[in-house]
Amino acid sequence: MKEFTPEYLEHLRKIIHDRADAAAREELADLHPADIAELYQDLDLEEAEYLFKLLDEEMQADVLMELDEDDRAKLLSKMDVADIAKQIEHLDTDDAVDIIQELDEDDREKILSHIDDVEQAGDIIDLLKYDEDTAGGLMGTEMIVVNENWSMPECIKQMRMQAEDMDEVYYVYVVDNEDRLRGTLPLKKLITHPSVSKIRHVMETDPVAVKADTPIDDVALDFEKYDLVAMPVIDSIGRLLGRITVDDVMDKVRDSSERDYQLASGLSGDVESDDKLFAQTKARLPWLLIGMVGGLCNSVILGRFEGGFVVDPALALFIPLIGGTGGNVGTQSSAIVVQGLANGSLDIKKSSRQLLKELGVGLLNGSIIALLVFLYNFFTLGAGHEVTTFAVSISIFCVVMFASVFGTFVPLTLEKLKIDPAIATGPFISITNDIIGMLIYMSISTWLIVFFAH
Amino acid sequence: MKEFTPEYLEHLRKIIHDRADAAAREELADLHPADIAELYQDLDLEEAEYLFKLLDEEMQADVLMELDEDDRAKLLSKMDVADIAKQIEHLDTDDAVDIIQELDEDDREKILSHIDDVEQAGDIIDLLKYDEDTAGGLMGTEMIVVNENWSMPECIKQMRMQAEDMDEVYYVYVVDNEDRLRGTLPLKKLITHPSVSKIRHVMETDPVAVKADTPIDDVALDFEKYDLVAMPVIDSIGRLLGRITVDDVMDKVRDSSERDYQLASGLSGDVESDDKLFAQTKARLPWLLIGMVGGLCNSVILGRFEGGFVVDPALALFIPLIGGTGGNVGTQSSAIVVQGLANGSLDIKKSSRQLLKELGVGLLNGSIIALLVFLYNFFTLGAGHEVTTFAVSISIFCVVMFASVFGTFVPLTLEKLKIDPAIATGPFISITNDIIGMLIYMSISTWLIVFFAH
Structure with missing residues (x-):
């Protein structure tokens, strides 16, 4: 470089x-x-x-x-x-x-x-x-195409003409008389089989090819799976239309994972560190404003429960803990789904299995965190704060369970609706979980205040 | 597929x-x-x-x-x-x-x-x-190597022997008598120049090559920049050691962007949607526990300011807003730096320019959000809540400024210390900003309570 x-x-x-x-x-x-x-x-x-x-x-x-x-x-x-x-x-x-x-x-x-x-x-x-x-x-249309019935010398002559304008040649595509793709001819065969009578005797059959309407993400997964440097593109009856090269695919792989990362980080649009100040603000302000509205919603929710804070002011101290935990769990769950869908390791048909597993992970994580927080509050808050001690731990458990399922469910549903699941990560998930976390916390607190009053 | x-x-x-x-x-x-x-x-x-x-x-x-x-x-x-x-x-x-x-x-x-x-x-x-x-x-060592002084027929004979065991051949590497890399020979030259007397007359000179100790991330950037399908690897005096193929590089590009994404989402280790329940918990619980400790820290901070909540209980309602905004801004700033460093668009030598730009973005975003929140609180909270109205807006502005600079500064510093900057994204940044946000909010509130009391 x-x-x-x-x-x-x-x-x-x-x-x-x-x-x-x-x-x-x-x-x-x-x-x-x-x-x-x-x-x-x-x-x-x-x-x-x-x-x-x-x-x-x-x-x-x-x-x-x-x-x-x-x-x-x-x-x-x-x-x-x-x-x-x-x-x-x-x-x-x-x-x-x-x-x-x-x-x-x-x-x-x-x-x-x-x-x-x-x-x-x-x-x-x-x-x-x-x-x-x-x-x-x-795809591009620059490629070397030969007929399966040609001999190698005939083929080399043709290739010499076709290759003239091309920068690099990695594969030669072999078609039948109706232009349907039949195979590929690795260039090394030119060296190892210089005088074969018919190309089809040395070509590699069953080439990996894609139809022209295949989404780019699937094309990229095929390139990675089959370790290709170029792939032929065909129409619905198998006729050769063009070829895709690995450099274009690699750009797309980076672009799409960068896009997922940006969405998960609350950046809309394609923003780069070298963009101008105004472009940066435009890409960043929208999510911050949504976060602001979410925060103001939370202030309204908390305002309706002000009576609870009078009973035990300690309740207010754990607002950041509940909100933060919900946000963190939801971000993890949604990231696992979005990444699994992007790299092909998660099959949308196995959604219910993924939800079930998330329930298990949530149960385990939620129990551990709720127990630790309970012990902490039990020993530091002391007597007179039973409402807070119980409300915080029960709420944390509920919030972790909810956030695990919600963070999994939303991107899976978006994928089914053919909407990019990556928009449901990052700020979206953490703001939603923050608000629902507050609702859960306030409801459980109110219920416990009544319970302990009896 | x-x-x-x-x-x-x-x-x-x-x-x-x-x-x-x-x-x-x-x-x-x-x-x-x-x-x-x-x-x-x-x-x-x-x-x-x-x-x-x-x-x-x-x-x-x-x-x-x-x-x-x-x-x-x-x-x-x-x-x-x-x-x-x-x-x-x-x-x-x-x-x-x-x-x-x-x-x-x-x-x-x-x-x-x-x-x-x-x-x-x-x-x-x-x-x-x-x-x-x-x-x-x-790198691997399977490649076709020819001497620059050979003629094309000699070269083809050698290639026939060497290519026997190889699956695919994209380039032929040309070396001098001391095995130093001198050029590459695109395979199409075999077709277009079948009888040249010395390979060096038709080879492409100045090949893009990397030294064996080049970090993989730099190799990947070179592959993308120069649109390569394979790249020769040399030692410190230019002797040809092996070659790297694009499929391995593509795997690395996906791996490393997945890793950045996982770290930003609070997933440690390489977790996939198809991992078992226990593996998932192990990858996810650590960040949740750190978040828990952060949340408990916040409860201690808020506990020390309980007097403030007595003066105006409305102060408690805006805790989620302050924490959330700091987290969102910090996540954005750090993601821009991490991604810029990963794709080569941000030069570590231009750190101070990046910090300056973030100050600008923070100033703009912070002012807009602080003003909107001020107007909202001014009209909804009404008289008697001056402390809260001013404290919330001033704090939001300070939090946005701090989070912008901190979210930029930390990953840049890690990169300078040769530590992976991606660990400073996601939960790390949002937990830190949450705590510092609370400190800022509580300090400003206390100061304003004193100010308005006079």
């Missing part, structure tokens, strides 16, 4: 401000497009634009692809439609589609009409039809 | 219990090792063992590799050392090392002495020396 030191950046900025084209070109020559994209984060738009214009078209396209969406939008806004089209021609169709999808409707049309390679433009238009979150939305 | 229906499983169990070898073999024939491994989760050990013995040795090795660590341990415990050694011979060295690392010291020695292929055994012993969390611990 390249490290750009402050000294290097200063040196580079000097070159840029002197408009020393030759020196700047030299600095860029050894860099990978991903490194150049990273460099842009430390430069202002004008500096980045200057360097960008020095690159050749193919490199420009690669750098464009590696940039953050925001940085890319800024750079694209400085370019005219014909230039953008030229760069898109250098990209694989899946990457081209990603960039075009970020543009507004008008620009899309214009750019597509400027692409000279009609076949590529047609492929892009076809790919744009697929839902972004499915295999179809992730 | 294969789906095993309850009907299919019943059908299979019948075959197993009838000991119908031929029928069972037929069922297994079309399955991928990963599917067989998945099947084992629905079978008991005896059933799984029966099916396992019907597989040929290479398939046994592949299935073994795909199993969960627990299931694998169970199956291995039923096998003798010579059998295990035989299966390990069928695995790539990186996979072999993973399995051997799970065994105890005694068994390791025995199994290694039973491996007939001395070169493989030697490679495994070498690989076992690397730290598990570094590039060296993840």
Whole structure:
């Protein structure tokens, strides 16, 4: 990994401000497009634009692809439609589609009409039809395809023609006369079986493939399960449509686990540490406001039981304990469900088993905590605080049981309703459990006050 | 992806219990090792063992590799050392090392002495020396290596010999006469440049490579940045030691983001939804107990200010609001730092900039929430509750400011001390902020009671 030191950046900025084209070109020559994209984060738009214009078209396209969406939008806004089209021609169709999808409707049309390679433009238009979150939305059409009845020499000749424009080739896909996917040909077979008469004798049959409408999360699980570097995409009758590469899948795996983590931490939207102050506030304030409303609800609930605090003011001291415990238990339970669903280890059909197990875990944890708190209060509060001592422990037990089941039930139900279960983690669960915890605590206290009064 | 229906499983169990070898073999024939491994989760050990013995040795090795660590341990415990050694011979060295690392010291020695292929055994012993969390611990030694001075026909001849035992080949690595890595040869060059006189004329120079002691997290970031499917590993003077494949990296990316998520949700250890009740309790009870101690601390803090509640009992009603807000803000701030460090978007050298930005976000969020709560309390509590109205809003503002800075500062400091910053998220941050929030609230209330009394 390249490290750009402050000294290097200063040196580079000097070159840029002197408009020393030759020196700047030299600095860029050894860099990978991903490194150049990273460099842009430390430069202002004008500096980045200057360097960008020095690159050749193919490199420009690669750098464009590696940039953050925001940085890319800024750079694209400085370019005219014909230039953008030229760069898109250098990209694989899946990457081209990603960039075009970020543009507004008008620009899309214009750019597509400027692409000279009609076949590529047609492929892009076809790919744009697929839902972004499915295999179809992730696939590209660049791949080497051979017929199962060809001989190896015929096949190699064809491959030589097809491979010309491709950066990397990992698999060769084998189809029948009706374009249906029949197998894959590992490249090493080219070396080990140079003169076989029919490809189908050496190809690997039963290739792992996905239908175009498969959700991306399932595609990712398949990649991980079968240790793939690329996967073919087929239509409903098995015809080969395109291929998905592992780098795109890996990005999706990171994105989706980051998203789950963010939701669990009360961050809405895609917020990063390098976002601007206003973007950060926008992503964070909503949950804080919901938390505020929850806290105010709790003040209303507690207000209705003010009489209880008069009987034993010690009751007020354990409000944070009850609320905190409910929040912690609920967060754990919901995280286990969300993660299990995301990595495929929890089957939605086994929901009732999961709920039952949570009941068991809740019973165990709830009993232990309730007992410890009872002993603590029994010895520290002393006589005259029976209501509080019993109310706190009984409430803790009930809150742990409720939070375990509720934290499991809600994400499972959302998943069944095809809503992202991750929204039911973090602040949602802890705020809800906080409020219900207070209700439980106050109800049990009131009941015990009456009970001990008799 | 294969789906095993309850009907299919019943059908299979019948075959197993009838000991119908031929029928069972037929069922297994079309399955991928990963599917067989998945099947084992629905079978008991005896059933799984029966099916396992019907597989040929290479398939046994592949299935073994795909199993969960627990299931694998169970199956291995039923096998003798010579059998295990035989299966390990069928695995790539990186996979072999993973399995051997799970065994105890005694068994390791025995199994290694039973491996007939001395070169493989030697490679495994070498690989076992690397730290598990570094590039060296993840690499395997199976790769095709050619000399930069060879011609393409010479190279193809060598590759034919070397590729014989390999499942998949994505890159050919090019070294000089001293075994130093000089470049990579994309397989498509075999097709497009069949008769070049020296490999170095067509190889790609400046390959992205990592040193053996590079931490795995950095390796993963490089894979993502440069969109790689495999990466060569070198020693400190650039000699080629092995290669890392993308499937292993992808597993690590998922593992480490799952781990961060678990820590943020108060789950210690690697807990999954399909773990047994006791394992779940063990992973969850520790944080709940810490939360309990935190809650009891709060009760002590509140107990010392009981006089305040006598002056205005309404003060007690806002305890959940103050605690909850501090917890929510702290969770957000720490999650942003942990995630930024994990995906490389936050540079530890820019810590002070991050702290400054958090101060800004805290100022904005704190002011908005404090103002809204002030208006609410002003209109609902009415006269006689000035202490509470002011104490709640001033405290909320202070709590948000403190939680923003503290939630940022703690993980950044841990990272600097080379401790995993993820332990400072979730329950840790919310419990700490809860306690400090109470201290702030109680101090400000006491001060305001004195102020308004004059």
